[in-house]
């Protein structure tokens with residue numbers, strides 16, 4: 266008799282547990298649906314395929330440096346959308362992966378594998394055309410990129426990204442990082458001024474994007490000993506220059522080179538920059 270009662274009780278408990286679960290699942294489904302409706306952007310998957318041939322530890326990686334993406338200029342730092350598309354198509358067709366700066370950091374620090382054919386795409390200054398012209402190209406190829414933004418320009422200067430655009434880009438998988446508050450040549454500033462440029466831009470972006478900002482690109486590649494100390498104190502784990510070659514751990518993580526892609530390069534020069542670590546350095 267006692268056994269029978271226990272059995273009935275157990276069954277009742279199981280039923281209530283099952284009902285409880287399905288109710289929770291329904292609730293989660295409703296919540297997810299709500300979130301999906303609110304953020305209607307496509308989110309990128311992993312930045313690379315783990316079955317790809319992997320790079321040996323301690324190698325260099327081309328971190329490509331771009332700026333504005335627009336037509337109608339011969340400015341070497343303004344690339345035409347069609348030209349950027351052609352370069353991205355080359356990367357896609359030839360099995361390159363656009364890894365993130367987080368991937369690069371893990372490779373440098375822990376030898377976490379990255380594909381042999383890895384590149385990092387970076388765009389400096391935070392031009393509005395990074396949203397209107399660059400983002401559609403990244404979406405077309407499923408590519409990742411980092412945009413280094415000047416925080417005092419956000420929502421202030423018409424040619425630059427707004428906080429709404431930055432949030433949307435970040436939600437898609439474009440990494441937003443710091444390019445200081447005012448884009449001043451850091452090595453011309455006092456140490457406290459440098460500190461302010463580095464910490465205030467970091468705090469601003471962390472509040473806006475609700476994530477940790479770990480990386481900084483020094484405006485015009487200008488830096489000195491104070492810059493590196495300030496970057497370290499502020500909590501940046503990698504700093505990027507414009508020194509023009511592939512990024513190597515031996516550069517020092519707060520003074521990493523970048524591979525400058527001049528918008529006037531023909532395709533053979535572009536290919537040389539991403540395949541030949543010893544390319545002839547010139548602007």
Ligand SMILES: [Zn+2]
Pocket residue numbers: 389390444448484485
């Ligand atoms: Zn800049």
